[in-house]
Amino acid sequence: MKGQDNQASDDDALMAGVGARDPAAFAELVRRHLDAVHGYLYRLCGSRDDADDLAQDTFLRVWARAETWRPGAVRVTTWLHRIAHNIWVDTRRRARSMPLEDPEGVLDPAPGADAGLREQRALTQVDHALRALPTAQRAAILLAEVRGFSNPDIAAVLGTSVRAVESLLGRARRQLRDLLEET
Amino acid sequence: MNSQTGNDARDQRQAPASDSVDRLLGQWAADARDHQATPGLAARVVARAADTARDPIEHALYWLRAAFWRPLALCSLPVALGFLFAVTVPVTAADDRALVEALHGLAFTEWSVADGTAETNARDSGSRP
Numbered sequence: 340m341k342g343q344d345n346q347a348s349d350d351d352a353l354m355a356g357v358g359a360r361d362p363a364a365f366a367e368l369v370r371r372h373l374d375a376v377h378g379y380l381y382r383l384c385g386s387r388d389d390a391d392d393l394a395q396d397t398f399l400r401v402w403a404r405a406e407t408w409r410p411g412a413v414r415v416t417t418w419l420h421r422i423a424h425n426i427w428v429d430t431r432r433r434a435r436s437m438p439l440e441d442p443e444g445v446l447d448p449a450p451g452a453d454a455g456l457r458e459q460r461a462l463t464q465v466d467h468a469l470r471a472l473p474t475a476q477r478a479a480i481l482l483a484e485v486r487g488f489s490n491p492d493i494a495a496v497l498g499t500s501v502r503a504v505e506s507l508l509g510r511a512r513r514q515l516r517d518l519l520e521e522t
Numbered sequence: 523m524n525s526q527t528g529n530d531a532r533d534q535r536q537a538p539a540s541d542s543v544d545r546l547l548g549q550w551a552a553d554a555r556d557h558q559a560t561p562g563l564a565a566r567v568v569a570r571a572a573d574t575a576r577d578p579i580e581h582a583l584y585w586l587r588a589a590f591w592r593p594l595a596l597c598s599l600p601v602a603l604g605f606l607f608a609v610t611v612p613v614t615a616a617d618d619r620a621l622v623e624a625l626h627g628l629a630f631t632e633w634s635v636a637d638g639t640a641e642t643n644a645r646d647s648g649s650r651p
Binding site for chain 1: 543546547549550551553554555557558559560563564566567568570571572574577580581583584
């Protein structure tokens with residue numbers, strides 16, 4: 340918890356630097372959060388190329404509008420995910436359908452493949468099951484299970500109420516479990 | 523009783539499945555947490571940021587909102603200037619006359635009055651039977 344607080348205050352200082360147009364602060368912010376934001380977008384849209392573009396747009400928007408960020412209102416990581424989520428929603432609205440590709444680097448194992456590939460295949464099944472969920476549920480479960488966000492933080496990212504998040508998570512977990520038990 | 527036993531048996535069958543799903547989800551979440559962005563993407567983002575101009579409207583709004591006195595000062599500045607002008611610049615009857623004559627002498631004023639009059643006259647004469 341203390342580590343999280345330290346990280347948050349470090350992020351606050353970084354954002355102050357980004358607000359003052361310090362390229363070093365921006366580079367550090369990107370280094371610190373790019374993997375998380377990219378991972379979130381990748382599992383939302385299912386394509387590494389699209390995730391690259393969306394993550395790039397996210398950080399460029401942060402750079403262009405760093406001044407609008409208010410320290411203490413939300414954590415930097417929550418704010419970043421919110422921007423990423425909004426960009427993804429806007430892009431989806433424009434394109435209407437983003438391609439849902441298999442995660443790259445995941446091979447479909449041949450019969451008799453070793454345990455590592457079978458495990459990888461099982462993880463791919465979770466990804467497939469996740470994509471069968473409605474988008475809001477998918478986003479909520481990613482933020483909760485992967486990023487470890489609290490319900491208020493998820494509500495801030497999705498722009499909804501905490502109660503709605505609780506409901507989304509409950510339904511998402513049930514549906515995901517059902518889908519995985521079927522396979 | 524039989525039904526109870528049947529339910530227990532079904533629960534026992536489901537429990538391992540549920541455990542394995544939990545394990546799988548845990549594994550998947552750990553795998554997703556280890557996700558790494560495409561190599562070189564961070565450098566691309568930083569390089570593009572260097573070429574990206576900051577939104578001037580956002581910048582102006584930020585400047586205004588950064589301190590409460592800024593919007594107040596901005597609004598009160600024209601009022602203060604008007605007050606200063608009114609206090610420091612003496613206005614006399616001679617000034618008023620000079621101003622009226624200056625306005626009257628403006629070519630545009632004369633032309634527009636003459637043109638308006640001519641147009642009115644033309645319309646009036648044309649509409650007469």
